[in-house]
Amino acid sequence: MYSMLRWPLRLLTLGRSREGSTLSLAVQQPKSTFINKMDGKKALIILAPGAEEIEFTIAADVLRRAGINVTVAGLEGSEPVKCSRDVIIVPDKSLEDAVTDEVYDVIVLPGGLGGSNAMSDSKAIGELLRTQESAGRLIAAICAAPTALAKHGIATGKSLTSYPAMKSQLVDKYCYVDDQNVVHDGNLITSRGPGTAYEFALKISEQLAGTAKADEVAKAMLLTFH
Amino acid sequence: MYSMLRWPLRLLTLGRSREGSTLSLAVQQPKSTFINKMDGKKALIILAPGAEEIEFTIAADVLRRAGINVTVAGLEGSEPVKCSRDVIIVPDKSLEDAVTDEVYDVIVLPGGLGGSNAMSDSKAIGELLRTQESAGRLIAAICAAPTALAKHGIATGKSLTSYPAMKSQLVDKYCYVDDQNVVHDGNLITSRGPGTAYEFALKISEQLAGTAKADEVAKAMLLTFH
Ligand SMILES: [Cu+]
8 A cells, every 4th residue: 555655765875994985875864863962072882793772772872862972883894783683773883993093981882692792702892992991991881791891801800790691701700799780880880781771871971971961861761860 | 903804794685675676785693693483473663764762672672572573664765764863773674565465463653753753744654553543453652652643643532641742732632641651541552751661662562472471571671560
């Protein structure tokens, strides 16, 4: 019954690869696009194949609501990424491009078993996290993603939490916390799973944009943060 | 420092348009893809430009966790969709293709002002919802999306809720409920915003997959449903 309809298309250039070719995708855009407030705070969110799409999306959405300039970096390039429950998300740019001549106030690692394993196996992620830690800047990981921190030897000895099933991989290297949804120790923020992703994202927002802004964002989403 | 790296690509055909051309996108895939259990229940989630990406993603992810066969339908085609906070999501297929010779146990409308306005303006959505209502099958809408129901004259007179700011557009046609996160009246399920999206998705899951499955899904996400 819809066969007579023609859907409008608009073209948007999403990224340019190192090899010089341009990836052009037709993107359906809303009439009014949400504008980030550029208050100088920057977040890098890693999007890896098999990432937990709720944890990824809540982080990106909540941080942007808080006025933080968010870059979504595809671990393996700028192409669309299939997440853990088959939602397909397009990164803003490749990780390679995202970290060239750019520094971020926080690096966020969403969970998902596949995504976390991919980040654990990535030398680029190891190098990025070591640089971030050395500079004393914030690192945030949720669900299975703290296992990538362990793999790369990041923040060893700090207090941390994770998805409960990952505890055994973390107890040796960290002071493991079972009874908090979000654990904040110095430059490390960790959390437990999809059900704690709002608190995780709001805690990061609070650190970068302040308590009042985090509370405002929570309220607009019909949540209570404090 | 990453300029020497080369990122692996794999090609996946995402969809075939009515016009006969094939849209091919390079997609980063996890090693093991999540497999839907095919228990026969089917959900159609509408993805419109300006959709609230958290509300969309929680619905898709939670319903798939519950074993429901979810189709993500792009309102304006199968191209990537820019959501309300600039997250870009690729539909499984166009709405046009999704509804050809296919019937869904539930049609889910995520919120977001832009997405809800686009669904309100869409004759295809009006026709789809009227057919769904006439057949006595489930319709679910969250946040601003109930305004699209009002625009298309769907479920008039039923009890319903929405994002609080939309109340004035709904009180004349519906029995508006202020004090519940999810309202279920006959074949209509409605909810209030990002902060109530888990309850919304779990309520839909409960209707299609049963209480035990909804509880199991909630628990795995570290949430309590009942
Ligand atoms: Cu909304």
